[in-house]
Amino acid sequence: MRRMIFYCLMSISILLAMMLASCSSSAMSTPDTTIPETTTEANMSIQLTSEAFAHEKPIPAQYACIGSDISPSLTWSEPPAGTQSFALIMDDPDAPVGTWVHWVLFNIPASSRGLTEAIPSEGTLSDGSMHGKNSSGNQGYNGPCPPSGTHRYFFKLYALDEMLGLSSGADKGELLKAMEGHILAQGQLMGTFSK
Numbered sequence: 001m002r003r004m005i006f007y008c009l010m011s012i013s014i015l016l017a018m019m020l021a022s023c024s025s026s027a028m029s030t031p032d033t034t035i036p037e038t039t040t041e042a043n044m045s046i047q048l049t050s051e052a053f054a055h056e057k058p059i060p061a062q063y064a065c066i067g068s069d070i071s072p073s074l075t076w077s078e079p080p081a082g083t084q085s086f087a088l089i090m091d092d093p094d095a096p097v098g099t100w101v102h103w104v105l106f107n108i109p110a111s112s113r114g115l116t117e118a119i120p121s122e123g124t125l126s127d128g129s130m131h132g133k134n135s136s137g138n139q140g141y142n143g144p145c146p147p148s149g150t151h152r153y154f155f156k157l158y159a160l161d162e163m164l165g166l167s168s169g170a171d172k173g174e175l176l177k178a179m180e181g182h183i184l185a186q187g188q189l190m191g192t193f194s195k
Contacts, residue, residue: 046076046077046079046159046187047077048075048189050073050074055191056192058192058194059072063144064143070117071103077187078113080185084162085108085109086157086158086159087179088103088155088157089158089175090141090154093152103142104132104172105130106130106132106164106175107130108127112127123168131169132171133170133171149194150192150194153190153193155189156188158186160179160184
């Protein structure tokens, strides 16, 4: 009887030891999802601001279709070393027909740290920057003009490691494709608007 109890206890001990070993090995193989972003990734952002409006605040009417429909001034922080040009996309993801592109501008000189108010709509600007095509089919800035409600407008700036070989009039899709593998850093500013 004692021998049976001994063997039972031994079997239970062995089973417990195996279960503990299994648990610890699976815990060790589970990836740690709480690891923070690396410092390299954290330093890859550009701060994009505007004198016209603050982040997540209303865009004044003068920059919309009910006003003068001119582009707001933008300013950005120092880009990383190796930046050869900037590209800018402004779009509205709340449009009823899907994301509406309001502004595409690329090959902005690497020396630039902002854009003045009321950028002309010419295909190629005096500094070599080129306008792409917006969802209205035009080149240049196309201000907020939501059919109803309050929409969000995202200004997205990209620091690139090259000048792009696109012609003026390229659309957002063509720009995104051309930028693949060349984005060094980016920044974003969002404003809202309702009529």
